[in-house]
Amino acid sequence: MLRASERAVVFTGAGISTESGIPDFRSPGGLWTQNAPIDFEDFVSSREMRREAWRRRLAMEDMFSTVQPNAGHLAVAELVRRGKVSHVITQNIDNLHQDSGVPGEQVIELHGNTRYAKCLDCGERMEIAPVRAHFETHGDPPDCAMCGGLVKTATISFGQAMPEEAMARAQEATIAGDLFLVLGSSLVVYPAAGFPRLAKRAGAKLVIVNREPTEQDEIADLVIHAGIGETMQAALAALG
Numbered sequence: 001m002l003r004a005s006e007r008a009v010v011f012t013g014a015g016i017s018t019e020s021g022i023p024d025f026r027s028p029g030g031l032w033t034q035n036a037p038i039d040f041e042d043f044v045s046s047r048e049m050r051r052e053a054w055r056r057r058l059a060m061e062d063m064f065s066t067v068q069p070n071a072g073h074l075a076v077a078e079l080v081r082r083g084k085v086s087h088v089i090t091q092n093i094d095n096l097h098q099d100s101g102v103p104g105e106q107v108i109e110l111h112g113n114t115r116y117a118k119c120l121d122c123g124e125r126m127e128i129a130p131v132r133a134h135f136e137t138h139g140d141p142p143d144c145a146m147c148g149g150l151v152k153t154a155t156i157s158f159g160q161a162m163p164e165e166a167m168a169r170a171q172e173a174t175i176a177g178d179l180f181l182v183l184g185s186s187l188v189v190y191p192a193a194g195f196p197r198l199a200k201r202a203g204a205k206l207v208i209v210n211r212e213p214t215e216q217d218e219i220a221d222l223v224i225h226a227g228i229g230e231t232m233q234a235a236l237a238a239l240g
């Protein structure tokens, strides 16, 4: 299918990053089995929740600041480099597609990025290191230096509006594609999980690579229940 494709789109979830050492949400032992996520509304309305959200995020900073792309990310980056894949639509917030060499304008982040922070009011960008320094000194995250607004990682929480521009670009890329390759998503978080169906409706072939069954295996043209790194490296080798 990759060989026949002229314009493939890759769609990734937390599963592509587990081989880099970042736990996913829904695998046994995944993040949710430990902590329920904090809703946007709670973040905005409660200082205690903001503290807790930042405490959890900063506890993962040593991991996020040192993780490296794995064989799966590298295979995808190679497919982009060869012109096989037009866009990588990702639910991930870890920046590993960009780190693996996919040009930023070809990565579409549906759930934002946790490698930096943003003011919820004016959008001013802030790096994680100064937030951490402030948190460690004062026990609270800083307010925005520009406008005094709340500072949150540049991610989309449950209850928070989806990024309009990213959604529109993802739709456009999906409809234009002839092959839609899902790598490592349980396909349960909407609206992101609506893209495979959109691809099918637009006439693309749908391939799902995931260790466990997903919500949408039955509509796929091909399902591979195996590890992403080995599967994508094998696909790349077969492509020649």
Ligand code: NAD
Pocket (backbone or CB within 6 Å): 012, 013, 014, 015, 016, 017, 018, 019, 022, 023, 024, 025, 026, 027, 030, 031, 091, 092, 093, 094, 111, 184, 185, 186, 187, 188, 189, 209, 210, 211, 212, 213, 226, 227, 228, 229
């Ligand atoms: P998910 O946790 O719901 O599903 C991940 C799927 O990947 C699981 O079905 C699992 O079986 C599979 N998987 C795990 N490792 C694999 C591997 N090496 N090979 C093949 N399959 C593997 O993830 P989701 O669908 O992305 O939804 C979770 C949400 O959480 C997303 O919206 C994302 O924003 C966020 N999240 C992101 C990260 C990250 O950025 N790395 C990590 C955790 C959660």
Ligand code: ZN
Pocket (backbone or CB within 6 Å): 119, 120, 121, 122, 123, 124, 144, 145, 146, 147, 148, 149
């Ligand atoms: Zn601000």
